[in-house]
Amino acid sequence: MNEIIKLDQQYNLADKIKNKITYIEKYPKLLEMKTKLSKINNLEERCIKELENLKKTNILLEKKLKNKEDELKKINKDLYSGLIKDIKLLENIKNKEIHLEESKEIVEQDLIGNMEKMEILNNKIEKCKIKSIELKEIIENSNRKINEKLNEYRNKLYINLEEIEKLRSKVNSDDLIKYDNIKIKYKNPLVKVEKDICRGCNVELFMNKISKLDNNEIIECENCGRLMYKL
Numbered sequence: 001m002n003e004i005i006k007l008d009q010q011y012n013l014a015d016k017i018k019n020k021i022t023y024i025e026k027y028p029k030l031l032e033m034k035t036k037l038s039k040i041n042n043l044e045e046r047c048i049k050e051l052e053n054l055k056k057t058n059i060l061l062e063k064k065l066k067n068k069e070d071e072l073k074k075i076n077k078d079l080y081s082g083l084i085k086d087i088k089l090l091e092n093i094k095n096k097e098i099h100l101e102e103s104k105e106i107v108e109q110d111l112i113g114n115m116e117k118m119e120i121l122n123n124k125i126e127k128c129k130i131k132s133i134e135l136k137e138i139i140e141n142s143n144r145k146i147n148e149k150l151n152e153y154r155n156k157l158y159i160n161l162e163e164i165e166k167l168r169s170k171v172n173s174d175d176l177i178k179y180d181n182i183k184i185k186y187k188n189p190l191v192k193v194e195k196d197i198c199r200g201c202n203v204e205l206f207m208n209k210i211s212k213l214d215n216n217e218i219i220e221c222e223n224c225g226r227l228m229y230k231l
């Protein structure tokens with residue numbers, strides 16, 4: 001087989017390997033997993049922040065509750081000591097007690113509400129942690145496999161490029177210049193002729209060209225300028 005056909009095949013192989021490498025480097029499933037992981041990590045972070053805020057709020061609410069309880073104890077002491085005889089004053093204190101009891105209840109409800117929210121957040125954080133570990137493991141495994149594949153293809157490409165250099169040194173220099181120039185213009189500088197038609201531009205060839213091809217010569221297409229061969 002003509003060396004230029006072999007060279008062309010090696011160039012095609014190089015393109016295929018390069019495409020594979022590009023695809024593997026940007027492997028869509030891995031990117032998807034990484035996006036998922038970062039979303040989960042963000043969610044976990046938000047939950048932790050929210051949880052911390054609720055904890056701080058609850059410390060304040062507990063202090064508030066303690067104050068109200070202390071105040072209530074004091075009022076109760078005053079109310080039931082029997083020392084206060086003034087009915088109006090007693091009524092005032094009683095009203096204060098009712099008011100305090102009500103506001104204490106509100107604080108207690110807030111505390112309970114916050115604790116429920118905290119439990120939900122803790123569950124969410126736990127789930128995020130489990131999912132994150134799972135995803136990290138998957139990503140790690142994929143990365144390992146991807147690196148193995150990349151090494152494999154890079155080795156193939158290395159051998160392929162060496163082969164290209166070897167073939168280039170064997171090809172007739174005029175043909176090589178022609179080939180290189182056409183390659184700048186077309187992805188497929190060398191095409192097959194099938195049924196007397198150039199497979200680069202699909203135009204039928206003249207008879208004199210066909211006879212050259214039948215002699216295993218490599219010729220230029222008069223229409224598109226590509227090199228052509230017939231097997």
Ligand SMILES: [Zn+2]
Nearest residue numbers: 198201221224
């Ligand atoms: Zn053509």
